[in-house]
Every structure is written in structure tokens, then in C-alpha cells.
Amino acid sequence: MKHDFRYHLLVSTVIFIFISIFLVIFKAKNIEILYLFLGLFSGSFILDIDHFIFWFFLKPNLEESRLARTAVKKHDFKAVYRLIKTSHHTHYNLIFHHYFFQSILALFSLFIFTSTNNLFISSLVISLNLHLLVDEIIDYRYNPKFLQKWLFARESTQLPIKFLGRYILIFSVIFIFFVFLLINSQI
Secondary structure, three states: OOOOOOHHHHHHHHHHHHHHHHHOOOOOOOOHHHHHHHHHHHHHOOHHHHHHHHHHHHHOOOOHHHHHHHHHHHOOHHHHHHHHHHHHHHOOOOOOOOOHHHHHHHHHHHHHHHOOOOOOOOOOHHHHHHHHHHHHHHHHHHHHHHHHHHHHHHOOOOOHHHHHHHHHHHEEEEEEHHHHHHHHHHO
């Protein structure tokens, strides 16, 4: 369930509309709305690069890795999408889908929002945070054990399932704060 891209697109669209309303109210230029759109759209998919890292570098000898390489060589992106959808539940030891990366991303995001007014970069960073948050919420709702497995992979001690909701709540509040910083930097 984690890689149903329509959830990412739906939530990114809602965030785009929400932020765009503020930008339009404060008379932003059309190019700024385009930068917002491009940043949110591109950031929705960047973190899924870690599936390619899994297939090409971490586990290149798996049958699904061979299928992924073949699909990429043929530029058959529908096959790659189907492969991600069918095999994502076996990819729990990923680089970007991990609590440590999310923590570093939050700190990096704070640095970005406090040091630049570049709307494309800010919206890209918002979208990266949103991507992880959407994945976490979906997996928490449908399979909290799987969320615990991929979020705390490579850790000997994992956060108990009963605290995953609080973990998501904390990063949701951080995300809302980042959206506020983005809007505030543009008005």
C-alpha cells in the first residue's frame, strides 16, 4: 500500500492548492506558482529512488532486480511502477525511508526555510517531508508492523508500535510548521 502514487499526488495537490491560495492572496507572480508546482511534484517521487538503489546496488542478484533493470533499459516505466507496487513490502531496508533520514531531513529543512526564499527549493523540501509522512500514515493505518520494520530497519531496538502514532504526530506538527515557514517567507 505504501507506493500507491495517487496518495502522494492527492496530498501534494491539496498542499499546492492551500499554499497557492496564500500566494495568490499576497499577489505572487505566476512563475512563483509554477515553481511551487514543480517543487511539490518532483519531490513527490525523489525519495523512491531508494528502490532503484535497492535493485541496482544493494540486492542486484534478486529476480525483481533483474526485472527492474530490464524495464529501465526498455524505458518501460509502467512495468517499473507495477514492480514497485508489487514488491515494496519486501523493501524495508531502504536509505531514504528510515527514521534517521527523516530526522536529518527535518533539520536540513529547517536550515533551508531559515536561509533561503527560493520557492522551488522550499517546495521540494516540503514535498520530501510530505512523502515520508504520507508513507508513514498509510502504513500505520493498514500495517503498523510493516511501518515499524521499514522505519527502524538496521536498528536493534525499535520504537514500540503503540508509540508510532506519537512519532507520526510529531513529524506532522513539524511538517505543518514547515508549511507555515514556506508561506511566511513568500508573503
